[in-house]
Amino acid sequence: MPPAASSEVAAAVADAHRREWAFVLAATVRVAGDIDTAEEAVQDAYASALSTWGPRGIPKNPGAWLTVTARRRALDMHRRAVTAQRALPKLFDPEEYAEDEPGRDSEDIADDRLRLIFTCCHPALALDAQVALTLRLLCGLSTADVARAFLLPEATMAARITRAK
Numbered sequence: 001m002p003p004a005a006s007s008e009v010a011a012a013v014a015d016a017h018r019r020e021w022a023f024v025l026a027a028t029v030r031v032a033g034d035i036d037t038a039e040e041a042v043q044d045a046y047a048s049a050l051s052t053w054g055p056r057g058i059p060k061n062p063g064a065w066l067t068v069t070a071r072r073r074a075l076d077m078h079r080r081a082v083t084a085q086r087a088l089p090k091l092f093d094p095e096e097y098a099e100d101e102p103g104r105d106s107e108d109i110a111d112d113r114l115r116l117i118f119t120c121c122h123p124a125l126a127l128d129a130q131v132a133l134t135l136r137l138l139c140g141l142s143t144a145d146v147a148r149a150f151l152l153p154e155a156t157m158a159a160r161i162t163r164a165k
Contacts, residue, residue, distance in 0.1 A: 009053045012062060013046060020063035021140035026112035027067045032074035035119070035137065035165050041077060045070035113138065129164035136161055 025042050032038040045066045059065040120133040128150065135141045135149065147157035 006054060009050060009058065012053060012058045013049050016049070016062040016066060017046060017140060020066060022113050022116070022138040023063060023111060024066045024070050025137055026114075026116040028070040028074050029116055029119070030112045031071045032078065037077055038070070038074055039137070041074035042066070042070045044073045048073075125164055129160055132157060132161055133164050 021042075024045065025038060028038040028041050029035055032041060048069055049062070049066060053059070116138060117134065120137055121130045125133070132146050132150065135146045136143065141149075143158045143161060144154045146161070147154040150157060
């Protein structure tokens, strides 16, 4: 891939991250059943975009592509976990999400950011944990950025966010 194409792909992925992170994460949380798995699947989708968009071209709707890829990755991770540990309770009922096939058009993908906002702002969490989770998961800020906003060391904020999840 020529360097110009590589930088164009990197710019497209960065733009999609700024614009679509919360949407992609919220849609993936619904399928994955938990925030950690969803976040990992979304990160994998962005990494996949870097390697796939170069040879195949940047899709006309990067957010939908990322959402589909992240949801498929989340479903794959779930299937592997079930296969590896059949004794664990299932994280979600696959029949409940049967209508959410990843191949659908982007217009059909429901916006689950509101559900993620309510999850991040659960009353059982301390107010600062609610704000930190919202900034991290919905706004896409890095842990370092959230720590700077709270005037705390990054390690302290990382621990707080992990506990809040």
